[in-house]
Amino acid sequence: MTSSNVRIKLVRTIPSGSPALEDFVVEAVDTPSESSLEPNQVLIRSLYFSCDPYFRGRLSGTKDSYVSSFIPGNPLEGRGIGTVEASTSPKFIKGDMVTSAAFKWEKYFISSDGALTKIPSNTAGISPADYLGVLGMPSFTAYVGLVFLCKAQPGETILVSAASGAVGQMVVQLAKARGLRVIGAAGSDDKVDFVKSLGADVVFNYKTCGSLQETVKKAAPQGIDIYFDNVGGELLDVALSSMRFFGRIAACGMISQYNATPETAYHIKNLGNVVTKKVTIYGYIISDYFAKPVYKEFIDEVSSKFKKGDIQYRLDEVFGIENAPQALLDLFEGKNFGKRVIKIADIA
Amino acid sequence: MTSSNVRIKLVRTIPSGSPALEDFVVEAVDTPSESSLEPNQVLIRSLYFSCDPYFRGRLSGTKDSYVSSFIPGNPLEGRGIGTVEASTSPKFIKGDMVTSAAFKWEKYFISSDGALTKIPSNTAGISPADYLGVLGMPSFTAYVGLVFLCKAQPGETILVSAASGAVGQMVVQLAKARGLRVIGAAGSDDKVDFVKSLGADVVFNYKTCGSLQETVKKAAPQGIDIYFDNVGGELLDVALSSMRFFGRIAACGMISQYNATPETAYHIKNLGNVVTKKVTIYGYIISDYFAKPVYKEFIDEVSSKFKKGDIQYRLDEVFGIENAPQALLDLFEGKNFGKRVIKIADIA
Numbered sequence: 006m007t008s009s010n011v012r013i014k015l016v017r018t019i020p021s022g023s024p025a026l027e028d029f030v031v032e033a034v035d036t037p038s039e040s041s042l043e044p045n046q047v048l049i050r051s052l053y054f055s056c057d058p059y060f061r062g063r064l065s066g067t068k069d070s071y072v073s074s075f076i077p078g079n080p081l082e083g084r085g086i087g088t089v090e091a092s093t094s095p096k097f098i099k100g101d102m103v104t105s106a107a108f109k110w111e112k113y114f115i116s117s118d119g120a121l122t123k124i125p126s127n128t129a130g131i132s133p134a135d136y137l138g139v140l141g142m143p144s145f146t147a148y149v150g151l152v153f154l155c156k157a158q159p160g161e162t163i164l165v166s167a168a169s170g171a172v173g174q175m176v177v178q179l180a181k182a183r184g185l186r187v188i189g190a191a192g193s194d195d196k197v198d199f200v201k202s203l204g205a206d207v208v209f210n211y212k213t214c215g216s217l218q219e220t221v222k223k224a225a226p227q228g229i230d231i232y233f234d235n236v237g238g239e240l241l242d243v244a245l246s247s248m249r250f251f252g253r254i255a256a257c258g259m260i261s262q263y264n265a266t267p268e269t270a271y272h273i274k275n276l277g278n279v280v281t282k283k284v285t286i287y288g289y290i291i292s293d294y295f296a297k298p299v300y301k302e303f304i305d306e307v308s309s310k311f312k313k314g315d316i317q318y319r320l321d322e323v324f325g326i327e328n329a330p331q332a333l334l335d336l337f338e339g340k341n342f343g344k345r346v347i348k349i350a351d352i353a
Numbered sequence: 354m355t356s357s358n359v360r361i362k363l364v365r366t367i368p369s370g371s372p373a374l375e376d377f378v379v380e381a382v383d384t385p386s387e388s389s390l391e392p393n394q395v396l397i398r399s400l401y402f403s404c405d406p407y408f409r410g411r412l413s414g415t416k417d418s419y420v421s422s423f424i425p426g427n428p429l430e431g432r433g434i435g436t437v438e439a440s441t442s443p444k445f446i447k448g449d450m451v452t453s454a455a456f457k458w459e460k461y462f463i464s465s466d467g468a469l470t471k472i473p474s475n476t477a478g479i480s481p482a483d484y485l486g487v488l489g490m491p492s493f494t495a496y497v498g499l500v501f502l503c504k505a506q507p508g509e510t511i512l513v514s515a516a517s518g519a520v521g522q523m524v525v526q527l528a529k530a531r532g533l534r535v536i537g538a539a540g541s542d543d544k545v546d547f548v549k550s551l552g553a554d555v556v557f558n559y560k561t562c563g564s565l566q567e568t569v570k571k572a573a574p575q576g577i578d579i580y581f582d583n584v585g586g587e588l589l590d591v592a593l594s595s596m597r598f599f600g601r602i603a604a605c606g607m608i609s610q611y612n613a614t615p616e617t618a619y620h621i622k623n624l625g626n627v628v629t630k631k632v633t634i635y636g637y638i639i640s641d642y643f644a645k646p647v648y649k650e651f652i653d654e655v656s657s658k659f660k661k662g663d664i665q666y667r668l669d670e671v672f673g674i675e676n677a678p679q680a681l682l683d684l685f686e687g688k689n690f691g692k693r694v695i696k697i698a699d700i701a
Contacts, residue, residue: 062629070629071598071629071630071631237624237625241624250419256627256628257628258628259624259625259628262625270622272620272621272622273620273621273622273624274618274620274621276585276589276607276621276624277585277607277610278636279604279634279636280604280605280606280607280636280637280638281410281418281419281636281638282419282636283419283636283637283638283641284634284636285633285634285635285636286627286632286633286634286636287633288626288627288628288629288630288631288632288633288634289628289631290628290629290631293631
């Protein structure tokens with residue numbers, strides 16, 4: 006055993022409001038030894054952790070959710086990429102690259118082999134982090150919402166919130182490739198420029214544009230057919246009031262409300278438009294779709310386009326496990342620029 | 354020409370707030386003569402007018418809707434049943450019973466033949482008013498929402514708002530016939546008793562039950578799979594907070610908000626649940642479904658069940674065209690009990 010291991014532990018649950026640095030502890034712990042492995046276990050060296058908005062729900066302590074809450078005293082966990090250091094499982098050998106949705110936020114940890122999936126470590130043009138990025142969960146979220154649920158059609162107009170984010174940047178590119186007119190909202194001028202570089206037709210900075218209602222009206226005088234919603238709150242309300250007949254809303258997250266308290270929560274005024282404009286709102290959680298045929302369609306289309314250079318994907322890498330808590334807090338403030346991952350170690 | 358004709362004319366549009374009796378005029382006008390018919394026209398004697406919540410939108414003067422606004426100075430119009438008094442159309446002869454979505458609110462009026470559909474006048478067990486009731490538009494609205502959109506499954510739990518109303522009473526019975534557990538909300542103790550008589554498992558008076566949240570929680574401790582929403586407002590919000598995973602909401606109307614002003618409108622707090630509970634909200638307008646195969650399925654199933662006595666349908670008949678404006682205003686206050694129709698004349 007060595008003491009080079011580090012983990013991120015939750016101190017307390019945060020039912021509402023903004024989490025703070027003191028809610029987490031970065032602590033040195035022993036590295037699990039190879040000899041401590043029980044049968045069918047794998048010792049993993051972490052390379053990347055995925056850092057995602059849905060973590061907010063897991064910090065809240067609620068039992069009434071689609072995903073289990075983090076437990077105070079335990080390390081955080083989520084999607085990650087790592088390499089096998091040692092294995093008592095017939096399925097994995099030292100050097101394999103693996104992913105799982107239950108990566109502990111530790112430099113080294115032990116996993117049962119059943120939780121792990123092997124991923125190719127030598128595909129030309131695809132790096133380990135890409136399995137959290139362009140081929141990762143948020144990117145698949147974009148695909149399912151746009152293609153599978155909303156059934157985007159050429160000539161339609163789509164509004165994409167958080168358009169430079171992990172989900173939004175993929176929505177923008179998939180929508181353009183399908184012949185839609187794309188309007189993006191982003192939270193800084195740099196992000197606006199990036200979304201324009203992805204091919205969006207109109208992009209606005211929602212923090213500085215003035216009236217959101219007027220801005221959307223000007224960008225889409227005829228209204229919008231699809232609203233891809235990551236953020237909830239006022240922009241969702243404006244989108245509701247801007248829907249065309251038979252509009253669809255993909256609702257995969259409402260990050261603007263995750264840290265809201267009962268006092269600061271935004272209340273929706275325009276939901277009546279779902280009736281008068283015959284709108285369907287699809288709330289969904291991406292974990293329900295990995296076992297469906299649409300997952301293979303996504304991997305095929307997106308990996309092919311990515312290798313050909315027809316899709317870009319912006320990762321926002323934060324380096325070092327010690328910086329993981331701040332990286333997560335910043336995500337809730339929109340300080341990431343692209344899909345946030347935390348790099349723990351180099352592959353070699 | 355005689356002066357026995359009467360019509361209901363709109364005086365002014367009412368963009369928001371509650372319409373009043375002074376917004377309508379009951380006026381005596383000349384009865385159109387048979388000799389004034391142009392080719393392919395039909396002189397109709399009105400028997401029944403349908404009186405529906407969606408009229409509120411048509412009173413508002415908005416141009417941004419799925420249905421045209423009423424025009425001040427013109428008579429109201431909507432779904433009706435009548436008999437042919439005279440015809441220059443090869444499709445209709447004197448004595449035919451006809452329906453149309455563009456019945457003028459007049460005792461006698463002229464229609465182009467293209468707007469009219471003949472209906473059987475002698476089907477055993479089906480009266481003319483039943484074409485506005487058990488086989489009418491609100492009843493079809495129930496069928497589409499429950500069966501076609503929400504795909505109700507045996508063993509699921511459904512909450513039905515306005516459960517004694519034109520749509521709700523049909524939802525309750527169709528849901529029970531499909532093996533769902535049915536919870537109904539209604540606005541008076543008489544209505545509660547009626548909904549219970551239709552087979553609903555739990556029915557509450559939303560005006561006197563105290564906390565809606567607690568009442569729904571007690572009625573459905575495990576939550577609800579389907580919410581059939583006619584009313585919007587607070588009950589929709591409570592339903593959103595009570596949805597189970599993969600819940601569905603059929604949103605065909607929000608009558609509680611139709612007379613709301615910006616100051617009195619209810620704002621929705623719990624829309625975030627569509628994401629966390631993976632809920633789909635289907636906003637729809639029934640006129641889009643008459644040309645689909647589901648219309649024939651509805652007519653076949655419901656007329657068969659009705660003739661066998663397996664479905665009841667409560668009509669709320671108001672007598673006399675002079676009372677039509679008050680009948681409409683009362684509808685917005687929930688003073689109807691069942692599907693409101695205005696009886697203009699006997700068939701013979």
